[in-house]
Amino acid sequence: MLKKSSIKKISLAAFCLLILLILYLFPRTTEKTESINPKTTYSVKNIQDTIYLIDKNDYVARVNISIKAEDSIKKATEVLSYLTVGSNNASLIPNGFKPIIPAGTKVLASSLDDGNFKVNFSKEFLNIEAENEIKLIESLVYSLTGIEGINSITILVEGSILNKLPHSKEFLDNPIDRSYGINKTYDMDKLSGTSKTTMYYLSKYDGYYYYVPVTKVSNTDKEKIEVIIKELTSSPVYETNLMSYLNSETTLQNYEILDNELSIDFNNAILSDVTNKELLEEVTYAINLSIKDNYGIDAVSYTVNNEKIATFDLKSLE
Numbered sequence: 001m002l003k004k005s006s007i008k009k010i011s012l013a014a015f016c017l018l019i020l021l022i023l024y025l026f027p028r029t030t031e032k033t034e035s036i037n038p039k040t041t042y043s044v045k046n047i048q049d050t051i052y053l054i055d056k057n058d059y060v061a062r063v064n065i066s067i068k069a070e071d072s073i074k075k076a077t078e079v080l081s082y083l084t085v086g087s088n089n090a091s092l093i094p095n096g097f098k099p100i101i102p103a104g105t106k107v108l109a110s111s112l113d114d115g116n117f118k119v120n121f122s123k124e125f126l127n128i129e130a131e132n133e134i135k136l137i138e139s140l141v142y143s144l145t146g147i148e149g150i151n152s153i154t155i156l157v158e159g160s161i162l163n164k165l166p167h168s169k170e171f172l173d174n175p176i177d178r179s180y181g182i183n184k185t186y187d188m189d190k191l192s193g194t195s196k197t198t199m200y201y202l203s204k205y206d207g208y209y210y211y212v213p214v215t216k217v218s219n220t221d222k223e224k225i226e227v228i229i230k231e232l233t234s235s236p237v238y239e240t241n242l243m244s245y246l247n248s249e250t251t252l253q254n255y256e257i258l259d260n261e262l263s264i265d266f267n268n269a270i271l272s273d274v275t276n277k278e279l280l281e282e283v284t285y286a287i288n289l290s291i292k293d294n295y296g297i298d299a300v301s302y303t304v305n306n307e308k309i310a311t312f313d314l315k316s317l318e
Contacts, residue, residue: 049075051082052142052182053097055205055212057241059183060138062200062211062289063097072149073112079143080107080119096205100139102127108158115151116175117144125157130167137165137172138182142213145178152177178293181215193219197227200289201242202282211289212242224294225255225264232286245282246270253305261299262291265306277309284312292317 055061065082069075081089085103093099104124111118128136137155144153152175155162164171181196188194198215220227232246249269256263264287272280279302291300292314301311 049079050143050146051079052139052146053083053093054100054132054135054139055203055210056096057203058135059203059212059242060135060142061097061203062142062213063094064210065092072147073110073117075147076110076112076117076119076144076150077107079147083139083143094208096208100128100132100136101125112150115149116154117147117150117152118154118156119144120156120159123158126166128166133165133167134170134184137176137180141176141178141180142182181217182213184215184217187216187218190219193221195220195224197224197231198290198293199228199231200286200293201232201244202286203241203243211286213289213293214242223255225262225291226252228287228290228294229264232290244286245280246286257295257297260297261301261311262295262297263301263303265303268304270302271304271309277304277307279310284310288312288314289317 049065049067050062051065052060053063067075067078069078078089080101081087082093083099084090084101084105085099087099090099101121102124104122104127106122106124107119108122109118109120140155141153144150154175155172161174162172163174178198179196182198184196194217196215196217197220198213200211200213202209203212204210216227216231218227222230229246229250229252232244233248233250234244247269249267251267251269252264253267254265268274270279270283272278272283284302288300291297298315299311299313302309
């Protein structure tokens with residue numbers, strides 16, 4: 001009897017030790033809000049690819065889609081299908097958005113050389129409505145240059161380079177890159193000495209949040225990062241359907257370009273949680289997208305009163 005009791009005790013002890021060992025080796029995970037570690041480099045990765053479609057407010061807007069192709073040229077071909085009215089991929093576009101390339105337009109040929117993507121469209125491409133011809137160019141440029149390896153595009157129609165828009169006859173510089181601008185607004189008192197700065201705002205349709213870039217054309221001689229922060233903290237924004245989560249009390253105290261990184265220093269107003277020194281994702285994402293469009297750099301670091309809070313990798317934004 002004593003022997004059996006001892007065996008039971010030993011077995012129970014061994015079982016308890018086994019359970020403790022399992023708990024130690026495989027700890028239970030708990031959900032918690034991730035705080036920003038100053039020593040961590042954050043990479044904002046998209047689960048999906050992005051294209052630029054027309055939203056319900058007639059903006060050229062940044063929309064998530066799924067691209068199956070991996071090769072740059074095949075990706076571009078797939079993107080063009082999404083952008084074409086009546087195509088097979090057009091049916092996969094989220095509600096509230098629409099493609100802009102005229103129905104029936106075909107890609108006759110395409111090539112990629114030294115970062116420039118040449119695409120030759122059929123004559124149906126010229127059937128674009130007068131009020132949408134600039135949006136068409138903006139949608140093409142921003143959608144295609146979002147593909148790795150494509151920095152600019154050249155548009156041809158039936159083998160001839162499109163040197164001017166079909167209705168307004170506005171001249172087009174080929175190749176075209178993102179310096180062309182998007183959803184442009186103008187604040188000018190003279191035609192000379194203009195600069196373009198692109199800011200990204202949030203918008204919403206039926207519970208779906210997405211970003212809308214707006215290029216401001218002005219005569220300012222301010223550094224682009226100064227314009228970005230000023231515009232994103234301004235109230236009201238251009239239209240009531242465009243939002244910025246950047247606190248209006250936020251002040252850009254200093255900035256410095258170091259190698260391939262932009263360092264920006266703010267006051268406490270940029271923090272969503274002063275105690276834990278956290279940044280709101282909607283704030284950093286809008287600023288990071290804006291910086292990526294205006295500067296040829298790979299990273300941006302945030303400091304608050306000269307204390308580093310976070311560093312973001314901009315290469316993963318597209």
